[in-house]
Amino acid sequence: MTSHNEPWGENVLVEFDDGIAWVTMNRPEKRNAMNPALNEEMLRVVNALATDDRCGVFVLTGAGESFAAGMDLKEYFRVTDGAPDTVLLSVRRIAEEWQWRRLRDYPKPTIAMVNGWCFGGAFTPMVACDLAIAAQDAVFGLSEINWGILPAGNVTKATIETIGYRNALYYTMTGETFDGRKAAAMGLVNEAVPLERLRDRTRELARTLLGKNQAVLRGAKLAMKRVKYMDWEVSADYLYAKLGEALHLGAAENRGKAMKAFLDDKTFRPGVEHFQDTK
Known part of the structure; x- marks a missing residue:
């Protein structure tokens, strides 16, 4: 420290x-x-x-x-x-x-x-x-x-x-x-x-x-704070836009690796552990 x-x-x-x-x-x-x-x-x-x-x-x-x-x-x-x-x-x-x-x-x-x-x-x-x-x-x-x-x-x-x-x-x-x-x-x-x-x-x-993807984490926390004051239709549009922004900022590769670990390699179990991108 x-x-x-x-x-x-x-x-x-x-x-x-x-x-x-x-x-x-x-x-x-x-x-x-x-x-x-x-x-x-x-x-x-x-x-x-x-x-x-x-x-x-x-x-x-x-x-x-x-x-x-x-x-x-x-x-x-x-x-x-x-x-x-x-x-x-x-x-x-x-x-x-x-x-x-x-x-x-x-x-x-x-x-x-x-x-x-x-x-x-x-x-x-x-x-x-x-x-x-x-x-x-x-x-x-x-x-x-x-x-x-x-x-x-x-x-x-x-x-x-x-x-x-x-x-x-x-x-x-x-x-x-x-x-x-x-x-x-x-x-x-x-x-x-x-x-x-x-x-x-x-x-x-x-x-x-x-340990989380920081682009996704940032988008998720800000979205949670924003949608509280929106109706359902506006909220849905906003969240899709934020998802696109997160993917553009680098979340796509991390998501792809997490999906592969879960669906193909069977090495990741959501709810039991969080995905760690080991490169």
Whole structure:
């Protein structure tokens, strides 16, 4: 594993591990609360890793005992009190750009590894990641109601898309917390594991994703996100177009080898193992 500190700064750490980029929000003394400086660094990291060959899978996590405690209220509200609208708009746009605009359509697989506290604004990048694995004892909460503010920055959108209408209303209105087990049961994360297994399980999942044809994987994940808002006819047309795009980008050869292994050589059994192109 190698650690680099290239286009970013002290608020974000990046380690490369055989195709996996471990991206760590690094303000443990503030439970990794996202302030303007961290958001600016995260935007640089997200943009840089999108075209960095060392990053095949992007894993987002937090330093210490927290994933992220949401927005840094002091720096977002008190420090910007009285600032011109242009300053406030710029601060908001930088946060939105990496937290969901870029992550939701990222060209590489993304995994949120929720190791501890995950509150408020942290829901947005967590949900924007393709997949999420949490520690069983991680603590989640939408505490904005207790501060007299709304869950903005698309936190509300992210929450209702993953845990459903009634659950989203309940936790938004009460501000109560829940653990990783409950997060998995509601669909906020894919699964919850003991903390000591969290990094290994995340690595296993990343390795699975690295073993897929990347053109097909990219098309499949983006298609899943798009068709959710389409009717059946538009969805069918869109998916045929995406299939053609994937084949054009190099999936045809991989598909041919997989079909041969299954139909002719009898060496591949879908559902029992995944196809590995051994050249």
